[in-house]
């Protein structure tokens with residue numbers, strides 16, 4: 014019998030319904046794990062991370078590369094904690110809890126490690142925009158909490174010329190003896206190669222989030238990847254070609270997850286350059302994307318009656334923060350209407 | 364995913380080089396790349412799916428491209444991308460990781476001159492100066508020039524320092540070791556490379572000075588048995604151990620390895636029997652096996668001796684390991700800078716296949732994979748990523764390889780020297796094997812890579828228990844009978860000890876108790892004239908160059924450490940010397956505690972040990988230079 018005939022038969026002779034609704038099977042017993050964090054016993058579902066367990070206790074653990082909607086890459090190491098008996102510290106964001114674990118989140122070792130991570134980042138990357146408005150908290154706040162002093166590695170080296178970091182080749186580099194080098198940084202000019210968003214890699218902490226969002230965690234476009242190695246590692250298209258020549262589809266999902274302001278709407282970038290970015294005056298309005306039937310939630314950031322950026326809530330069940338180019342960047346038409354135009358359904362003019 | 368490939372196409376030569384690697388594995392060109400399409404509308408292109416699951420061919424394809432053109436061009440990369448259905452940005456991410464896969468044009472002939480620890484003691488800087496005078500600054504690629512030179516980390520030829528490697532791209536790419544090198548012999552070798560990857564007539568005698576010593580076990584065949592002949596290998600007891608293993612059965616082999624007390628020689632000193640048993644017990648299949656022949660720890664060249672002079676023993680050992688742990692395919696990952704070892708392994712694998720000892724009915728086969736210039740690829744999980752066609756960035760552990768290794772399967776990964784012990788212990792029996800050495804964790808024979816300021820550098824074998832002084836004596840003592848200043852044990856990731864350590868037995872227990880390490884068996888000797896601050900700075904530069912860049916403590920920490928050592932070596936500390944040492948201590952602890960892998964965790968250990976033992980004292984500046992900004 015073909016599948017079509019099968020369907021026809023089921024349609025004509027629907028199977029008899031059971032006389033009563035079957036009872037739902039009992040929910041499987043949830044396995045739990047008991048451990049101690051900073052001396053406090055805690056019980057959490059098996060499979061939780063130390064971070065989740067610590068957050069449950071109200072312990073504020075700093076994170077930078079961790080994102081609720083992304084696979085943990087555990088590379089920034091700012092979330093490390095001390096697990097009794099382990100040789101080295103463990104990343105709270107990805108290490109799963111184990112029965113009997115004895116975790117310290119504020120020991121001397123933990124504080125030093127977190128302080129070093131923050132000083133190393135602060136000394137090599139422009140971190141001033143990595144602020145509380147962005148998904149993962151404030152580097153500035155962390156710097157203070159851990160007494161971090163990013164200036165103690167000496168004066169920063171000069172910025173690289175445009176394209177210089179993109180062209181660096183891996184391998185052994187030789188610095189002539191006798192020089193006392195300044196502290197290397199990732200400082201470089203902003204990449205402005207399209208109308209929609211800019212890439213300021215002097216702000217990039219290499220958290221891998223944009224790569225994950227562009228790849229298998231959301232967009233599956235793979236326009237960008239990590240290239241190079243060591244301190245010369247960078248986010249790049251193939252051969253650092255400009256975005257319009259790459260596979261990028263301008264979904265902006267990388268901007269959504271970037272915790273540092275390295276990826277930014279061009280509108281925001283230009284306002285900031287002009288000294289006109291005024292966050293306190295902005296409103297954020299959630300609405301539904303007008304374009305297709307998926308119905309993604311848009312959060313319109315509006316300054317001075319102008320939409321300056323479009324995000325989507327990470328906890329939206331529809332988008333998990335992800336949009337397509339239309340919802341992300343296609344709202345410009347709203348601005349094209351002459352000021353004061355009334356649309357059908359608008360309340361009557363006063 | 365839509366593959367979005369734009370830009371130039373490959374040259375016919377590039378295409379041919381890549382296709383020669385890929386066609387035998389994934390069939391001829393798919394519809395993507397101009398091959399057959401569906402009849403009728405031509406809308407469907409067959410062939411993409413087979414390719415998509417073979418991302419592990421990415422590194423071999425890129426190597427073929429580089430071998431043909433001398434660099435990875437955009438057109439060539441696009442071709443690889445299409446054929447393997449891997450997005451070009453990702454292919455670029457992989458290629459741009461490896462030092463031997465340049466993504467900017469490079470002349471076909473490249474002289475890689477080692478300026479690492481042992482070679483520095485033998486005049487590497489003078490060699491580089493000679494090359495610079497002849498060819499211009501390192502990496503300079505004037506249009507039309509056909510030769511350039513580059514500085515390289517340790518090439519694993521430290522017994523013949525200063526060493527260099529000449530690579531020549533073209534229709535038949537070649538590589539040749541030149542050691543000891545002068546800039547004139549190097550320019551000659553670049554101009555007329557010849558066919559041999561290592562034509563030095565004294566090579567074996569220099570590499571294994573104990574050749575012919577009847578007491579040798581691991582090195583017994585080196586210099587005595589033809590390494591290119593399976594018959595010669597069999598006539599010298601080869602493949603007896605495999606026969607014994609087959610007669611015993613897998614479980615008994617693992618018991619025997621466990622009973623022998625063999626622990627890994629790759630640096631981590633993990634009990635081999637326990638590793639094998641853990642893999643054998645995993646329900647997930649298939650099980651994988653990897654021989655780690657990436658030997659890139661500065662000062663290490665013992666695996667090279669085994670691979671060049673006794674390649675069949677490694678193949679037999681892998682076959683036994685596969686039999687015991689239930690793996691049908693073993694990968695041998697060889698560092699790209701070992702052309703002779705590569706030729707010997709290729710020959711040995713081909714002969715073993717022809718004799719029915721590998722492939723087909725043998726139930727086990729070996730695939731040789733070649734590295735492309737990345738120390739970190741020797742870290743076991745980075746090695747898996749490298750084979751799988753990703754960037755060799757170490758994975759977070761747990762899960763451990765025995766559970767989740769190569770291709771996510773239970774995997775045994777062992778060092779070359781560890782494996783070389785397996786046929787030996789099976790032939791001797793666990794009890795007799797245990798009787799060699801000092802018992803405890805240090806059973807069996809051990810290879811040491813002795814280099815630097817000694818009379819006869821080379822690979823030396825002793826039973827475990829020999830002291831540092833014994834090993835130095837084997838190598839004829841400090842060169843010209845000069846006083847000993849320091850010895851670096853275990854390589855760049857190891858520990859410096861002073862002359863007071865000559866009585867230290869080089870066993871796992873004794874070195875651990877003394878705060879030192881056996882590591883990869885490096886014994887790098889510095890006499891009283893050596894410039895230790897310079898050595899420390901070179902070690903710091905090594906880790907800066909070789910960090911994968913994944914995690915912050917190591918990516919930036921190794922840079923700050925290198926800058927600090929450069930300041931100290933130049934006598935221009937920031938503020939006071941004490942301030943610098945405090946900064947160093949914080950950096951060292953941060954990297955050790957918070958880095959993902961062993962590279963970052965040990966990047967400070969050698970430097971720290973030299974400072975702690977007072978082997979290096981940096982001078983206070985006459986007048987403290989600029990304080991913190």
Ligand SMILES: Cc1cc2nc3c(=O)[nH]c(=O)nc-3n(C[C@H](O)[C@H](O)[C@H](O)COP(=O)(O)O)c2cc1C
Nearest residue numbers: 627628629655657658659741742743777778781961
């Ligand atoms: C940075 C780094 C580099 C390494 N390089 C090598 C190497 O080149 N060869 C090797 O055998 N093991 C190397 N190892 C150790 C491997 O990770 C692994 O422990 C070893 O191959 C296991 O083999 P064994 O148990 O036989 O020693 C390296 C480890 C680290 C952290």
Ligand code: SF4
Nearest residue numbers: 227261262264265267
């Ligand atoms: S905008 Fe979308 S497609 Fe473009 S790089 Fe970002 S995530 Fe990838």
Ligand code: SF4
Nearest residue numbers: 217218220221223271
């Ligand atoms: S650009 Fe932003 S998201 Fe991407 S790695 Fe850098 S900091 Fe992270």
Ligand code: SF4
Nearest residue numbers: 911913914917960963
């Ligand atoms: S410690 Fe260094 S080499 Fe290891 S994962 Fe981190 S950055 Fe990479």
Ligand code: FES
Nearest residue numbers: 087089090092106
């Ligand atoms: S947040 Fe855990 S390592 Fe980055």
Ligand code: FES
Nearest residue numbers: 477482517518520
């Ligand atoms: S070959 Fe130069 S240091 Fe090893």
